[in-house]
Amino acid sequence: MKDNIKKSYLLNIVGILSIYLILKLLIGGNVLNRYHISIVIFICINIILATSLNLATGFLGQLALGHAGFMAVGAYVSAITAVALKSSGLPDTLMLVISLLVAGIFSGIVGIAIGIPALRLRGDYLGIITLGFGEVIRVIINNMKSITGGAQGFTGIPRIANFDNVFWITIIVVGILYALTHSRQGRAIISIREDEIASEAVGIQTTKYKVLGFAIAAFFAGIGGGLYAHHLAFLDPKTFGFMKSVEILVIVVLGGMGSLTGSIIAAIILTILPEALREFANYRMLIYSFILVVMMIFRPQGIFGTKEFSLSSFLHKLRYNQIISPRKEIKGDE
């Protein structure tokens, strides 16, 4: 078993490095212009937002409609931190990492504060509470003119996010979430989705793990928001409205609730799709919606369901032409 794990680790590192190098070459060779790079960065940000929401909605099973709220908290906190650090002369990436950590921690604390009362409720009720929370955050930001710039927006944010650091931060975030969902805490979180009463009856402290899952989701949403701030260098409270939360939720549902790799694939598709359809101008949102409807009719569980795509079992399958379950044993692969 140990050898298998090592092999799949190696395989994933090779896979990730080759994606990185290919993108790097394409950028170096001017095949991808600034617009394309910006799309790649947005894909990465959406991957972070979707995988973190998947932890709360797909793995923990709690309908959360306020993810844009946590993203907004992260974006503004990160922007404020970076502006404060601007004159310190720190290297860009270090400054980015510090700002993101501050943003994540702040957002995580807000997540705990919201989670403790909200997670007493389930289903639609929790959905409404989180929806309300998201709007509250937006309104607060809108009215704190002296700090956030209010409705005119936050300007002068250092543009320190670039392809390299965003790519690697995304890999780290997904890696952490993957490891978390395959630990005993992750199993506890999944068991709450499956059956909360049974989970408590086998000795799992359900309240604790619900808040933990929610807080970690908020933490990474904050990091995603921070990257967004440092990529655009401008923040407008209007972007963090209810529709943004729904957009992230759509990625999660399309990819499969409970599948991180599904969220990644769906984030790639759903970020590229509206851009690719840009030439159809007015019809693009129609086509976008139509694809979603067709998807939900023919594959309601999402692209991957609750399964994870695994590079090593995929290669194994190719080689032996047989199907093996990717969740068969503990593996460090994705």
Added chain:
Amino acid sequence: MAILQTTELAIQFGGLRAVDNFNISINEHELVGLIGPNGAGKTTIFNMLTGVYRPTEGDIKLDGVSIVGKKPYEIVKQGAARTFQNIRLFKNLSVIDNIKIAYHNEMKYSTLEGIFRTKRYWKEEKKAHQESLDFLKIFDMQDYANTLAKNLPYGKQRKLEIARGLATNPKILMLDEPAAGMNPQETYELMDTIHFIRDKFNITILLIEHDMNLVMGICERIVVVDHGKIIAKGLPEEIKNNPDVIKVYLGE
């Protein structure tokens, strides 16, 4: 020594006194049956014993410690496991994951250790994996380790739920209608399993059941409740011939 003891246990839902003056004392290694007609309050009693409901009066002592007011997970840690009348498995997870979740409290690594996969993570995960497999072997279910729980046949699902309860390392196991929905053959196998686990794990078992063959066949002592009150206690033979019990079950 009594492993589970209740004194004057009662619960009131509004104007309804669902359980009243309920006193039992179960000794170590005993196999006790709790029977009664529908609506007698059996499952309510179970829910009080496992912390789902808080009794309005009385006391419950598990291994000498009062558990009134404790949360279900705390009571599990103190050594009481249960199964449910309508099976509650983690349906979309594999059989082995169902067992591993019950091992949660046996493992000690922290969230950060889990994320960064320290040595301790690998050691404890490997141990849990091995122990879960051994556990399934005891129940002769090792071939199903990677099957999703929802795809198991009904009898095996019951067995898995019992196995999952046992994986929390309890002193007392409470089974809520384990034979519900089973055919005679499956019930017969279940009786074997219950006997077997009691001796193998050296634990105490309290079970609610409607199937009289099963109750009379394996229980050493039987408690009969009706309208929330105990109407008879004793050996199976005594219960069978008790006029009050016959009246409750068959009418006058």
